[in-house]
Amino acid sequence: MVGPHPEFIPPARPIIGEAEIEAAVRVLRSGRVVQGPEVAAFEQEFGDLVAGRHCVAVNSGTSALQLTLMALGFGPGDEVVVPSFSFAASANAVRLVGAEPVFVDIEPGSFCLDPEAVAAAITPRTVAVMPVHLYGHPAAMDRIMAIAQRHGLAVVEDAAQAHGAALGGTPVGAFGTAGCFSFYPTKNMHALEGGMISTGDAELARTLRLLRNQGMEQRYANEIVGANMRMTDVAAAIGRVQLTQLAEWTEQRRANAKVLDSKITAMVTPPVADDARHVYHQYTVRVRGNRDAAMARLTELGIGNAVYYPTPIHRLKPYLDSDGKPGPWDLPETERAAAEVVSLPVHPSLSPSDLERIADGANLAGGAR
Numbered sequence: 525m526v527g528p529h530p531e532f533i534p535p536a537r538p539i540i541g542e543a544e545i546e547a548a549v550r551v552l553r554s555g556r557v558v559q560g561p562e563v564a565a566f567e568q569e570f571g572d573l574v575a576g577r578h579c580v581a582v583n584s585g586t587s588a589l590q591l592t593l594m595a596l597g598f599g600p601g602d603e604v605v606v607p608s609f610s611f612a613a614s615a616n617a618v619r620l621v622g623a624e625p626v627f628v629d630i631e632p633g634s635f636c637l638d639p640e641a642v643a644a645a646i647t648p649r650t651v652a653v654m655p656v657h658l659y660g661h662p663a664a665m666d667r668i669m670a671i672a673q674r675h676g677l678a679v680v681e682d683a684a685q686a687h688g689a690a691l692g693g694t695p696v697g698a699f700g701t702a703g704c705f706s707f708y709p710t711k712n713m714h715a716l717e718g719g720m721i722s723t724g725d726a727e728l729a730r731t732l733r734l735l736r737n738q739g740m741e742q743r744y745a746n747e748i749v750g751a752n753m754r755m756t757d758v759a760a761a762i763g764r765v766q767l768t769q770l771a772e773w774t775e776q777r778r779a780n781a782k783v784l785d786s787k788i789t790a791m792v793t794p795p796v797a798d799d800a801r802h803v804y805h806q807y808t809v810r811v812r813g814n815r816d817a818a819m820a821r822l823t824e825l826g827i828g829n830a831v832y833y834p835t836p837i838h839r840l841k842p843y844l845d846s847d848g849k850p851g852p853w854d855l856p857e858t859e860r861a862a863a864e865v866v867s868l869p870v871h872p873s874l875s876p877s878d879l880e881r882i883a884d885g886a887n888l889a890g891g892a893r
Contacts, residue, residue: 529826533882536828537873538709539766539773547761554757559737562757566764567720570705573688573767574722575698578729581720581755581763582736585684585706588719589617591753592680592702593652595731598623602651604680607637608836609858610656614682615837618654626650627838629855633795635808635865636663638857643671652678657686657696659832659867660712660777660805661796665691665699672700680704684719685805687712688774692799697722707763712777712805713770715763718755776872777804780879784868787883790890791818791866806832807870809886810861817892819866825885829866836862 551562567579582588598604600622606614608627615625628641635658642653653672655663665681672679679700683689687705689696697703703722707715723729731748734741739750781804785793792810796802811818815831822829836858837843839850868882 529824532826532828533869533874533878534828535830535867535869536710537871538714539769539873541765543765544762547765548758551757551761557757559754560757562760562764563755566715566755566760566767569764569767570720571722573697573770574695574703577698577703577722577724578726579720579722580729580732580736581718581760582753583719583755583759584717584753585704585708585719586613586617587736587753588704588706588721589613589654589680589682590620591732591735591751592704592721593617593621593623594735595728596652596678596680596701598651601649603647603649605637605642605645605650605653606837607656607658607858608838608853608855609635609833609861610658610682610837611684611833612837612840613684614654614656615843619842623651625837625843627836627853627855627858629857630658630861631664632857632861634661634663634797634800635659635861636661637668639664639667639671642668646671646675646677650675650677652680652701654680654682655700656682656684657689659794659808660686660689660803661794662686662689662691662696662800662802664797665694665696669699678702684708685711686803688770688801689803690801691797698724701725702728707759707766712774712803713763713766715755715759715766718759718763773872774803777870778802780804780870780872780874781807783879784870784883784886787880788886788890790887804870806867808832808865808867810864811866811890812864813890814892815864815866818889821889821892822866822868822885825881825888827882827885828869831865832867834862
């Protein structure tokens with residue numbers, strides 16, 4: 525049995541430094557550990573990342589999506605247009621409020637929703653579009669917003685992987701009705717766990733605050749039926765520290781991607797749309813040959829790699845029809861991406877020699893048969 529490579533480069537490396545540890549300890553010693561001053565401060569500070577919008581902190585990125593759909597009043601009988609090439613949470617949030625996801629195809633370059641496919645999927649039951657800024661590349665929000673406005677639809681941005689990404693100078697999370705971020709440990713910044721909702725609508729923000737806290741703004745004065753999806757102050761304190769480092773980490777990710785772009789020739793490197801700011805949550809290439817062989821070769825060379833996502837959502841068990849089949853969806857670009865993509869390390873902890881090894885390994889693996 526072959527053991528791990530002695531100099532293995534992990535595909536992701538969460539950063540937890542002394543500042544994060546000190547922030548967590550400070551909160552624990554304060555006794556204010558849930559939905560307190562750290563959460564309020566984190567919400568205020570995160571607003572600077574989303575053009576000053578109202579921000580509402582919650583306990584996960586999935587909760588952010590679910591609560592947003594709840595706050596907008598969506599439920600049974602409603603349809604939400606989503607990509608199938610995404611993490612299951614995108615569609616799960618739709619199902620969790622009783623609505624139905626309508627799966628549409630992606631653009632081959634950005635891996636994000638194809639606006640033409642969105643327009644073709646709209647029916648009288650459509651209430652919202654959920655573009656996913658996959659891998660840190662912004663979706664075509666200018667065209668998606670125009671379609672949504674023409675049909676009177678809400679736009680809920682799934683920005684779980686895209687902190688700081690932008691299109692035409694506008695940050696993701698500042699285009700739609702709301703934007704939803706995740707702070708899971710592998711994201712570009714984290715809070716160990718947590719999520720954030722951004723919105724330009726003050727009333728929607730208030731409804732979200734009620735929904736995350738059992739429908740209460742004042743204790744025991746429940747106004748609506750809500751849930752318990754609060755962020756802890758420990759998480760918020762860690763998130764605040766991470767937020768101060770996000771810009772530096774993002775520029776390092778972008779610099780790392782630029783190096784890989786210049787050196788990888790045996791795989792198809794990720795293109796970036798005009799006027800888009802890609803923040804490289806993942807550096808995702810396409811393998812034209814035998815992907816399994818390429819991944820095995822990368823692993824032998826000590827280079828972490830993974831497929832996000834090998835099975836499109838519409839092919840997952842919860843989304844099959846009553847006959848166990850994936851339904852009527854025609855998603856050729858989604859199927860092609862799921863069969864070809866591999867993500868390589870791009871995180872800010874990589875050294876110049878790591879980048880050389882990753883590029884050399886990708887070029888060797890790209891010819892694997």
